[in-house]
Every structure is written in structure tokens, then in C-alpha cells.
Amino acid sequence: MRIATIVIVLLSHCWGFSQEQSSEKLFEEATVLYNNGDYEGAAANYRTILDGGEHSASVYYNLANAYYKLNNIPESIYYYEKALQLAPNDQDIKNNLVFARNKTIDAIETVPRTGISRFWEKFTGNFHYDTWAGIAVAFAFLSALLFLFYYYLSSSVKKRIFFVASIVSVICMCFSVYIAYSGYHKSIHTRFAIIFAGESQVMSEPNSRSEQAFLLHSGTKVQVLETLDDWKHIRLADGKTGWLPQDDIKEL
Structure with a gap:
């Protein structure tokens, strides 16, 4: 029984390795096809990679580029959007998505926001929710460090300064956690x-x-x-x- 389990594990690792190698080969072939102007062949390779369960921003992005070259605008926009879901801060994806959208017929303007809602949307939209989560972790470490300084320093003035700074850091951490959770919740339910x-x-x-x-x-x-x-x-x-x-x- 133990030998059979080991064999199964080894086979699964070999299968996963061969799939990875196959995906890399398909990706390289697709790049060559794209550079040679065979956009249909490149798109077919990228779709094969996706059908094999390999999903990445680069595959979606390159597939979108191939569709854009083929003037298949809905498909290119769809895969640019898919790429952005995995790499929300990638400027190249955002720029190419704008080019693709400029080829669509419908000109739909976003409802303008005013006052506090506009400021809040602009402020929270500066970073992806993953980035806000990272900021929250950084503030957590900072607050712990500041509290250690407060605990071990002997000067009452310095203790007061570090205590206040640690409290401010904790507030910033909670604020970042809230923004990260709100962004995550919105992305899941929208x-x-x-x-x-x-x-x-x-x-x-x-x-x-x-x-x-x-x-x-x-x-x-x-x-x-x-x-x-x-x-x-x-x-x-x-x-x-x-x-x-x-x-x-x-x-x-």
C-alpha cells in the first residue's frame, strides 16, 4: 500500500512537470508565431495552454494581443480584462485595453461622483486590495515596533511619543484592513x-x-x-x- 502511494505521488509529480514543460513549449511557439504574424496560430497555442488548466496574466495578455491583431475586439477586451484580474497594476495591460475599447461602438460615460464618494473611490482605488492588505501588515509590524520602543525607553517624553505613534499606527492598520476587505468583498460579489x-x-x-x-x-x-x-x-x-x-x- 505504501509503495503504491509513493508510485502515485511520483507519477503525479512527473505528470505535473511534463504539463509545465508542455505549456512552456506552447508559450514559446506562440511567441514565435505571433512575431511572424501568424496571430491565429499564436491564439490557438494560448487557448491550448488555458484548456490545460494553466492560467496566468501573461497568457491572457498575449492571447488578447493576438485577438486584437485579428480585429476580434470582444475577445481581446475579454482577455485583457482577465489579465487585469491577475495583474491589476500592470500598465501595459491597461494601455492595450484602452486601445481595444476605442474600437467599440458604444460610448458609455461613467456616472460622475462628487464630494466624499469621489474622494473615497479615488483614494481606495490607488491600490489593489492585495496591496492594501500588505500595507495593513506593514502597519501591524510598525505598531509592534513602536510599542517595543515605548515599553523599553525610560524617558517619559519619548515613551509618550512612541505610545501615541503606536496608537496611530494601529488605527492606520485597521483602516487599511477595512479598505482591503471592502475591495475584496466588492471584487467577489461584483x-x-x-x-x-x-x-x-x-x-x-x-x-x-x-x-x-x-x-x-x-x-x-x-x-x-x-x-x-x-x-x-x-x-x-x-x-x-x-x-x-x-x-x-x-x-x-
Whole structure:
């Protein structure tokens, strides 16, 4: 029994290693194909890597680039968005996503925010929630260090300074934890999708007999609010809502 277990473990490691080697080879071949102008062949290789269960920002990004070169704008936007989910601070992905979005038909303006909500969104949006979590950890270490200085110093003035500084650091840590948790919770419970249909009729109710609210075209990003049978309730960045067939979109 023990020998069989060892054999299974060894085989699984060998299988995982061979898969990794195969993915690296496919990626290298895809890069050569892309550089030679064979964007369809490159895209096929990247899709094979994804089908094998290997997911990374670089694969999504390069696949998006290949689709962009093929003028398949909905697909390129979809995979740029997928790449951003794994590398939210990558400026190259953001720049190429802007280029792809400029080729879409629908010009949807984000609802402008004012006052405190605008400041809060801009402030918290400076970093990804993973970065805010790292900031919280840094403040935790800092507060512990400051408290040690407070505990071991003999001067009452210095003790007071380090004690206040440690309290401020703890407050900053709690503040960063809150922002990190809010960002994580929002990313988990907020669903987005890309329109893949050339033209999609957004209805006022989840049936084809209802009144048409507006039209959307391929490449547009929407937020999915709920699903009812074969219909998706969506919302745009400008606040408009409606229902469209689920086959017209692909969720991120």
C-alpha cells in the first residue's frame, strides 16, 4: 500500500512537470508565431495552454494581443480584462485595453461622483486590495515596533511619543484592513461580462415581448446583477439597466 502511494505521488509529480514543460513549449511557439504574424496560430497555442488548466496574466495578455491583431475586439477586451484580474497594476495591460475599447461602438460615460464618494473611490482605488492588505501588515509590524520602543525607553517624553505613534499606527492598520476587505468583498460579489453579440437588444423585462430599452454592441463591458432563466439583468457604467439574453455575453 505504501509503495503504491509513493508510485502515485511520483507519477503525479512527473505528470505535473511534463504539463509545465508542455505549456512552456506552447508559450514559446506562440511567441514565435505571433512575431511572424501568424496571430491565429499564436491564439490557438494560448487557448491550448488555458484548456490545460494553466492560467496566468501573461497568457491572457498575449492571447488578447493576438485577438486584437485579428480585429476580434470582444475577445481581446475579454482577455485583457482577465489579465487585469491577475495583474491589476500592470500598465501595459491597461494601455492595450484602452486601445481595444476605442474600437467599440458604444460610448458609455461613467456616472460622475462628487464630494466624499469621489474622494473615497479615488483614494481606495490607488491600490489593489492585495496591496492594501500588505500595507495593513506593514502597519501591524510598525505598531509592534513602536510599542517595543515605548515599553523599553525610560524617558517619559519619548515613551509618550512612541505610545501615541503606536496608537496611530494601529488605527492606520485597521483602516487599511477595512479598505482591503471592502475591495475584496466588492471584487467577489461584483460580476462583469463582455458583450459578444454583434448587436444586443436590451429589454426592459426578461422576455422578448417587452419593450426595448436600448442597444448594445460587441466589446461593451456590463455589470451582471442577476440571472433569470435565459436572461441576464445588467447595468452599465452610466447607470442604465435592462435585460438581455445570456448567450449575448460572456462573464469574466
